Amino acid sequence: MKQESLSAVKAGITRLRDKGGASKDAVYDLVNGYVTAARTIKSRPGTRISHALPPGTKGLVFFQGKFVVFANDVIASTSPDVEIEVLRHPTVPGAPLKEIHFSMPFLGYLYVVAEFEGASDPRYVHYWLEKGEIWQPGKTYFPGALVRPTDGNGLAYRLESDRSGYVPWAPNVARAVGDVVVPTTDNGFKYTVIETTGASARSGTTEPVWPTNAGETVFEDANIQNALGTNTTDTPAVPPDVKDRYGTGNS
Template identity: 50%
Template sequence: MTGRLVTLNAAKGGINRLRTKGGADPNTLYDLVDGYVDQAGVIRQRPGTQNKITLPEGTKGMCAYDGKLIVFSHVTRTIPAASPTVECEVLNHPSIPDMPLKDIHFAGPFLGYLYVVPEFANGDVFHYWLERGTVWQPNKSYLPGALVTPSAANGIAYRLSSGTQSFQVWVKNVARSLGDVIVPTVDNGFKYTATDVFGPSPKSGPTEPAWPAADGATTFEDSDVAVPAAIDPENPNISLPPQIVDRYKFSGSSGSGSQAAQ
């Protein structure tokens, strides 16, 4: 059954979603999308916005984010000078970096960053949450772990590494030797070299020392380190173990070390 066709060509009564028996009133509107009402009360179609933008060659997908139009590629692309509002984000296959993109199934903001689901040329589909770093600034100090993007965007963010990952992290009560290189449990960008040790069996202290974050600065850790040994009754001049105190409150030898920051 086909209902009676009513052309809504005027909007004298405005938008009214109440429908009385008998059908729609041609002088009212139920809804108006992509249109407007002129001074004569005639409904006009709103003309669409046209943007002419040249996209980089070889990119896939597009979404609006942070005032930019974002496209995607597996390699850095040159953005045409005539399209300053366009940025290209680089998405690499986790195990095959040279694998091109086939399609973008989803791209949109999620919890402050872009969430993207690309499909690569071999059919693999992965999910990416593109954390954005701060734009690089001259004469600014960056701590390890900081995420920085170039002032001229190339689609890649760079995470700062202090280069201390290959050194031993500080642990309490471990043996120390001259020249040992130690880094704090919380990376501050510096490594510390043992420049002096004391006692027969020097080792790290029971608590982590304060680590000065300056070139050439020195920190000190102290610990009782001598291994307890039996006292020879024929040799009364032997040193007491560190945990034993004589009647004059003197204890045995202790070990310690100092370390310089680099």
């Protein structure tokens, strides 16, 4: 095949053929280059390596302004522009990550398909990486909140409150100052009785609407007819209303 050196291109790129062979003034195909406005040929510039990805990581995707790679354990990032997401097998947490077969943003989060070594049930695991919000000092978080460290370590943390040792609210239960109760539906707070009214203070028949700001109080009224008496044919006397007042506290 005869070679020709081109310094200028008059006809650009064309697949048309003239009699006698290819034209010296046109290019049939051009790889990794382009024709300038001055009809000269320039090589297409290449890319430069700007980040060294941490060893032991797999896959690569660009998401939310950072290069995201994956590992099965916490690994320190080598660059502020490189973020490491930790993927652990659901039944074999120590299984090493073999390969990332797919990673792409989907509905605001990364959808990832990972393959693990030494785990066959399942071998391929699908993830939808909900990152959670960055932890902030002094902020109140409620049960179920998903947060991640300010520096980022590839993990997200789900908040669970500790209700062990506390008695859930129930109707018609005797109350005394200092009693501590928690709502039947966990909201992250415990409530301490700070004041009662009446000789036989008790909880009401309907659970109060619990405040969720530290330091707030809630009143619980109970109008109960002879709650501690026995069933008789006599008409029971109606005692004065009994009232409890609770103060909030974190559980």
